[in-house]
Amino acid sequence: MRALVVDSDNSRRAELSAQLKRHGFDVKECGTGAEAIGALERSDLMLIDLCLRDMDGVEACRRVRSASDVPLIAFTEQHMAVERVLSLQAGCDDCVTKPYGVRELFARIEAIMRRVRAGAGRTRSGAVLIRGDLHIDPRVREVRVHGNPVQLTRKEFDLLHHLAGEPDVVHSRTRLATEVWGFPADTYTPSLTTSRTIDTHVSALRAKLGDRDVIVTVRGVGFRLGRSMPSRLSRAG
The missing domain is CATH 3.40.50.2300 (Response regulator)
Structure with a gap:
C-alpha cells in the first residue's frame, strides 16, 4: 500500500x-x-x-x-x-x-481501510434509499435533498447511509464506531475521542442537509434518522 x-x-x-x-x-x-x-x-x-x-x-x-x-x-x-x-x-x-502510540495509529489505519473496502462493496450492490425528500444513491455515493445535490465527505456519507438503512433503529455510539468507523467489535472500548468524532459528523450532516431534525439524538442511547421523514426503499434499476 x-x-x-x-x-x-x-x-x-x-x-x-x-x-x-x-x-x-x-x-x-x-x-x-x-x-x-x-x-x-x-x-x-x-x-x-x-x-x-x-x-x-x-x-x-x-x-x-x-x-x-x-x-x-x-x-x-x-x-x-x-x-x-x-x-x-x-x-x-x-x-x-x-x-x-504506534499501536493506536495502526489500529486506526486498519479501521479506516476496512471501512473503505466495505464501502466499495456496498456501493457496487447498494439500493437507492428514499426518505421523504432525502435520496441516497450508494452506487455513485450521491445525496440529494429536494432534488438538489449535497456534497458530503466519505465519512458523512457512510454515517448517513447507515442511519437511513435502518431509519427506525436507534444506533448507539458503540455500534456506529464499529459499523461505520470500522473499529473491531470484539475489542472496541468506548472513548471520549471517538464519541466527539461521531458527534462532529452528526453536526456536519445536520448543517449540510439543512435540517437539525434529520438526525435525532436519543439522549443516553445514540442517534436515529428523523421520523418526520416518510420512508420507502427504491431498488436501483
Whole structure:
C-alpha cells in the first residue's frame, strides 16, 4: 500500500515514515501541503500533520478532499481542539492527537481501510434509499435533498447511509464506531475521542442537509434518522 506522509518537520516525518515502512508500506514524503496535493494520484493513504509551513493544515485537508477520496488521517497537538474538529469537517477520516502510540495509529489505519473496502462493496450492490425528500444513491455515493445535490465527505456519507438503512433503529455510539468507523467489535472500548468524532459528523450532516431534525439524538442511547421523514426503499434499476 502506498502511503503519503506530509509534515514540515523533517525528523518527525522521517520517524513516521520509518514506522510505516516497518509495517510494509511503500512511503513517499512531502514537506508542504502543495507537494502533497500534487502527489495524490499515487497514494492509497495520506497522513498529514496540521502544522505546515506553506499553508493552513485544515485548508490543505480541504483541498485534498475536494480533489480526491483518498483515506486521510490528520495529526494535531493536544491543545488544538478547534483544529481537530475543523479537520474532520474538512473531510479527514480521523484526527490523531500527538503524542500517540504506534499501536493506536495502526489500529486506526486498519479501521479506516476496512471501512473503505466495505464501502466499495456496498456501493457496487447498494439500493437507492428514499426518505421523504432525502435520496441516497450508494452506487455513485450521491445525496440529494429536494432534488438538489449535497456534497458530503466519505465519512458523512457512510454515517448517513447507515442511519437511513435502518431509519427506525436507534444506533448507539458503540455500534456506529464499529459499523461505520470500522473499529473491531470484539475489542472496541468506548472513548471520549471517538464519541466527539461521531458527534462532529452528526453536526456536519445536520448543517449540510439543512435540517437539525434529520438526525435525532436519543439522549443516553445514540442517534436515529428523523421520523418526520416518510420512508420507502427504491431498488436501483
